[in-house]
Amino acid sequence: MKLYYKPGACSLATHIVLNELGLSFDIESVDTSAKTTAGGRDFLEINPDGYVPALALDNGDVLTEGAAILQYLADQHPASGLAPTPGSWERTQLHRHLNFISAELHKSFSPLFQGAEGVAREAAIDKVRKRIAHFEPIFADGRPYLMGDTFSVADAYLFTVLNWAGFIGLSLDEFPQATAFVARIAERQATRRALEAEGLRKAA
Incomplete structure (x- = not known):
């Protein structure tokens, strides 16, 4: 996985949760004004809305919207206790x-x-x-x-x-x-x- 982030922005929450889960992931910073990644890629190709966080999964899918990403990660690892059981x-x-x-x-x-x-x-x-x-x-x-x-x-x-x-x-x-x-x-x-x-x- 790769987390596209801006230092201190709302993407920090995803960064913390990835660490809480002990997952293996890469990070790449984004200039949200220029819409470019640290590696020089057009960030709009990753997230057309142009803001962080964006989480690129190993299967090639990209998740956006912080609250959705947080719940997705927690639900993929229910034993972590980072989110209660869906429907409860x-x-x-x-x-x-x-x-x-x-x-x-x-x-x-x-x-x-x-x-x-x-x-x-x-x-x-x-x-x-x-x-x-x-x-x-x-x-x-x-x-x-x-x-x-x-x-x-x-x-x-x-x-x-x-x-x-x-x-x-x-x-x-x-x-x-x-x-x-x-x-x-x-x-x-x-x-x-x-x-x-x-x-x-x-x-x-």
């Missing part, structure tokens, strides 16, 4: 978390990465803060992960997006649960390896 109540809760992260939290960062300034930036920051606040009561009961005591693909995605706060100059100090969650996931071996491979953390 717990799986519905996983869908709920993934959908909120994707549709609400992830998208709320878009104006900030597109250079919003002044009043528009203030409004975008306020929206991001409200979306982060959504997770505070979820962790308030002491659970370490979104699904309880078990790390799931949703945790990899949430960590990735919360990590963007630093890129836009937003402190997470007002969100103690989110702050603790980010610190907790950052210390997982799979996360450390992904961050190091993407040049976002120095190798130990």
Whole structure:
């Protein structure tokens, strides 16, 4: 397999999950502005939508859309426990978390990465803060992960997006649960390896 990624982008979640599963895979960075891979290939030939992640499977198929990739990987390795059984109540809760992260939290960062300034930036920051606040009561009961005591693909995605706060100059100090969650996931071996491979953390 090969993961096409941009350092720190939402593709980081897939990178973390691939490491969690202990799978063999290659990575290749993408310039999403120029739509070219590090190897010089036209990225639009790989993903016509032009964004990461894209996961090229060994059979030649290419998967896109982060939440779909995460669930596919988990379902291919059910013993990993990275996703509950399809059709179960717990799986519905996983869908709920993934959908909120994707549709609400992830998208709320878009104006900030597109250079919003002044009043528009203030409004975008306020929206991001409200979306982060959504997770505070979820962790308030002491659970370490979104699904309880078990790390799931949703945790990899949430960590990735919360990590963007630093890129836009937003402190997470007002969100103690989110702050603790980010610190907790950052210390997982799979996360450390992904961050190091993407040049976002120095190798130990």
